[in-house]
Amino acid sequence: MNDFYSRLARYYDQMYAHIDYRGAADRLHEIIQKHKQSLGNKLLDVACGTGTHIMYLKDRYQAMGFDISEEMLAIARNKCPSITFMQGNMISMELNQTFDVITCLFGSITYLTTEDELRLALQSFSKHIATGGVVIIEPLFTEETYREKGMGLNCLNLPDIKIARSNVSRREGNIVYLDFHFLISTREHGTAHFIDPSPMGVFSLDTFKNFMEENGFLVKIIEPGFDKEFLILGIKE
Ligand SMILES: C[S@@+](CC[C@H](N)C(=O)[O-])C[C@H]1O[C@@H](n2cnc3c(N)ncnc32)[C@H](O)[C@@H]1O
Structure with missing residues (x-):
């Protein structure tokens, strides 16, 4: 478990107070509305952290959150008491339901360090998304954008x-x-x-694309991302 999240969860929101979550949520909504083909509005934020994206999306979507850190989820539950937040690892989600939107933002996917883990996570996203639904992933970096000694x-x-x-x-x-x-x-x-x-984990953009295509997604790259260079969007065919 990552020390930052387990030891310092209660300071996370203040440490990232400079991030424009409200603006990101508004743009996310526009992107979803442009690409989503399924009719429902169930949204799952994977690696939701302290739930700030959900806080700004919950009036537009039937939202749920998922994260590996109980400490981060405790803050999220406090901020959004009406929302269900679930604990688990994104590589092995078993939620027995599908969503119209799955998001995994602010570099969270990059915590997966092997191709096997990335493949499992994308299989898991595929299993939980409705036909015509969209998955939106924001890696911290890819092989193409990583800069050594940042x-x-x-x-x-x-x-x-x-x-x-x-x-x-x-x-x-x-x-x-x-x-x-x-x-x-x-x-x-x-x-x-x-x-x-x-x-x-450092993965090439092609690795993301290939694993998503293997799992039945039509892939589009959206630039810029919210905080990072780009977003990877998959529409479930
Ligand atoms: C950079 S924070 C992003 C949190 C939130 N999405 C945001 O934008 O503020 C990364 C989050 O990923 C979660 N995380 C890391 N590895 C995970 C995994 N394998 N499964 C689920 N969550 C994970 C951490 O607990 C942490 O809350």
């Missing part, structure tokens, strides 16, 4: 807690380690340091 810094400066997350990414074969270093200061515990390696 650097990042994210700081949270609240009265009772200071968090600095700094990183330089490095690649070993087909896995990228984001190598987040966290410094967390509180009056109670002083300053703690921990490293979250955050291994991420």
